[in-house]
Amino acid sequence: MTNVTVGVLGSGDVGKALARGFAGLGHQVKIGSRSPEKLADFAKETKGVSAGTFEETAAFGDLIAIATLGTATEEAIKLAGTKNFEGKVVIDATNPLDFSGGMPPKLFVGHTDSLGERVQRWLPGARVVKSFNTVGNAFFVHPDLPGGPPDMFIAGNDAEAKKIVAQICTHWGWGVIDVGGIESSRYLEAMCMVWVLHGALSGSWTHAFKMLHK
Numbered sequence: 001m002t003n004v005t006v007g008v009l010g011s012g013d014v015g016k017a018l019a020r021g022f023a024g025l026g027h028q029v030k031i032g033s034r035s036p037e038k039l040a041d042f043a044k045e046t047k048g049v050s051a052g053t054f055e056e057t058a059a060f061g062d063l064i065a066i067a068t069l070g071t072a073t074e075e076a077i078k079l080a081g082t083k084n085f086e087g088k089v090v091i092d093a094t095n096p097l098d099f100s101g102g103m104p105p106k107l108f109v110g111h112t113d114s115l116g117e118r119v120q121r122w123l124p125g126a127r128v129v130k131s132f133n134t135v136g137n138a139f140f141v142h143p144d145l146p147g148g149p150p151d152m153f154i155a156g157n158d159a160e161a162k163k164i165v166a167q168i169c170t171h172w173g174w175g176v177i178d179v180g181g182i183e184s185s186r187y188l189e190a191m192c193m194v195w196v197l198h199g200a201l202s203g204s205w206t207h208a209f210k211m212l213h214k
């Protein structure tokens with residue numbers, strides 16, 4: 001994947017980490033928000049990154065990453081315009097976290113459905129790959145953990161799209177574990193809870209998953 005345009009939907013830490021990572025790979029990146037003006041400083045200080053509305057950002061990217069609040073992801077996709085996702089590889093890094101009952105959060109969908117599956121249903125023409133949802137954003141790019149490269153768990157229906165996302169993960173220092181179709185997002189979103197609960201109980205947020213093989 002050389003010199004593609006990337007649209008990152010989301011102005012939070014996850015969106016910024018992905019935007020920095022893609023710019024670091026030499027891609028042209030647009031990062032999106034309902035209020036792009038708040039990203040002006042970030043865009044100015046990050047080479048290769050510009051800011052735009054969700055719609056401008058989705059239209060810009062050959063590849064799109066979704067990094068929006070779980071409960072607002074449908075709304076963000078509507079604002080971005082579903083036609084702007086047609087045929088594109090879409091990284092879905094969201095988690096369906098419900099903080100309404102305080103900490104720890106709960107999943108607002110699971111077991112028989114997932115946010116990843118919803119994103120794929122809202123964007124039937126897109127090639128959605130659930131990924132980057134099972135680790136904190138500080139470790140997305142070159143995690144460099146003492147125990148060796150962690151594994152990024154990915155799920156999606158399109159083999160070629162998963163290959164592209166796997167290449168990105170490899171460039172950023174990850175092993176990759178493909179767990180099947182987009183319905184496997186149910187389990188990857190539950191894994192996020194394992195990551196969060198361990199962080200909350202240990203008071204440390206520097207962990208990542210790795211599958212060990214004999």
Ligand SMILES: NC(=O)c1ccc[n+]([C@@H]2O[C@H](COP(=O)([O-])OP(=O)(O)OC[C@H]3O[C@@H](n4cnc5c(N)ncnc54)[C@H](OP(=O)(O)O)[C@@H]3O)[C@@H](O)[C@H]2O)c1
Nearest residue numbers: 010011012013014033034067068069070072094095136137
């Ligand atoms: N924190 C982590 O390290 C981590 C790791 C992996 C996955 N995740 C997941 O990644 C996603 C992003 O997390 P985050 O912490 O970076 O940011 P966040 O606060 O969860 O989401 C921020 C984004 O959501 C958008 N948003 C919020 N309410 C909206 C609404 N009503 N309509 C449309 N858009 C709305 C915001 O838009 P504006 O820009 O317009 O404000 C912003 O772009 C979440 O789903 C999270 O669970 C987080």
